[in-house]
Amino acid sequence: TSIKNTTPKMALFVFFVVYTAAGAKIFQILEHPAEVQAQEEAGATLLEQRAIFMQSLTNISVHTVSEYQLRVSAELRQYESAVEDAVGAGVSPLDPHLPHYHWNYIESVFFASTVITTIGYGNMAPVTTWGRVFCILFGFVGIPVTLTVIADLGTIFANLVSTMSKHLGTLTRNCAPVKKLQALQFAHGGSRGMVVLGAVGALLLYISVGGSIFILWEDWTFFEAFYFCFITMTTIGLGDLVPERTEFMLVCTLYILIGLALTSTIIELVRRQYAESWQQMKELSGRLGEL
Amino acid sequence: TSIKNTTPKMALFVFFVVYTAAGAKIFQILEHPAEVQAQEEAGATLLEQRAIFMQSLTNISVHTVSEYQLRVSAELRQYESAVEDAVGAGVSPLDPHLPHYHWNYIESVFFASTVITTIGYGNMAPVTTWGRVFCILFGFVGIPVTLTVIADLGTIFANLVSTMSKHLGTLTRNCAPVKKLQALQFAHGGSRGMVVLGAVGALLLYISVGGSIFILWEDWTFFEAFYFCFITMTTIGLGDLVPERTEFMLVCTLYILIGLALTSTIIELVRRQYAESWQQMKELSGRLGEL
């Protein structure tokens, strides 16, 4: 019976992996040609404007230096506008023909996984209408699937945590401060607070370990890596810090997925804790009303 | 008893509003001075580099036009690099002293609400260490609170939907196509599919109405507005399209909050539908195993 229970979960997990891999390919097919075209056009426009500016420098016929500078300043303004547009399109004026393509396959997988986990960093985003239509459809089906996969992972972790806390309880039975803490916890309504504390501790540990690993290959301080992990695991995904190294992106995706399962377990636990507190307050106000 | 049940929910909602308003103020206090300083520095550097470039034009002493162009090109490269940095810091070379500040109070409220709803567009993000520390603490407490508020709103909507579907059932009792559809639904395992269909319809309607309103003041096509609403309601929040008009930002926040409640109801319904399908498949495979 254990295998019977695990099979549909495994099947869903396999579907999730295939779905992400296939979706990434479709994103790439829809978006890569558009980014190539946009960057080529932006690069060509930039070089054209630069040539026009350089030409104008030797064509200006004026009598004084201040007149000359005034004319050059006006011509430069045109070119500055072109540089601003190019930078906005992802083209550097220092190397207009060096492409900065985002929609390679690995980064497309990373993008697809940030859509269905609802992290959505936004460092990459579809710009074509068909890319956006597909993004809506892909998210519509993928988000519930991913939530289920994450919830299944969360159940596994919850079981692990409760097993570990039992072992920990056996180990610390003779430790006075722990006993005092446990007595305090029981006075405030049971061991759920203890579970929340343990889960939060596990998450902090997980984020800290992740942060220590990220600083090995990303150009981040430890706090920046910690901040990135927190913003990711909560699915806020601001995108102000995003992993840059493509070769570690799949490991990164896996790390995020496990972290999300951990976080969703904790958010659920904390939410229940709040709900319980409200319930207690409600009962208290009810009793006060009866007096 | 009805008032007793509503009071803690109302209290939590009031806490949520006060928490967001106060958090926004703290974000503003921590981040606004930093953005002022960064933009002033970037603007000053840009003007300085521009002056150096202009100066160099009249100081170059060469004999041929091609030599002159070569030297100018090298000088221009320095300035292009400065323009690229300035654009990255949010300063336009066309108007280096026109500030583009994000951390006014209204936009800070908008940012705070996108943190605790986990949307996280990322068009604004804290850059100071204290701003990021506060962001972590603010999210840690605020996200579970917001999830609870959204779930409470979701319950209200779920009740509304079921009441409406009852009325709709009475109205369409004599309509043949609806009867056929209902028969089909019942054959496939009850009325939950009908509820999901109704909820999805309600969400599409809500997003379409929202889209129609957004195009009145944002520079978007209807599809862009629809895409923005979908990306927002799913909390993906890519941030490729973000509302620009500050004066409508509070209405926008309220629209998003109601939409999130609607979406969370739907995601939960769809997830249950999947779970039910898996359960059926599991039972089927169990029965097949017994044969």
Ligand SMILES: [K+]
């Ligand atoms: K997000």
Ligand SMILES: [K+]
């Ligand atoms: K986001």
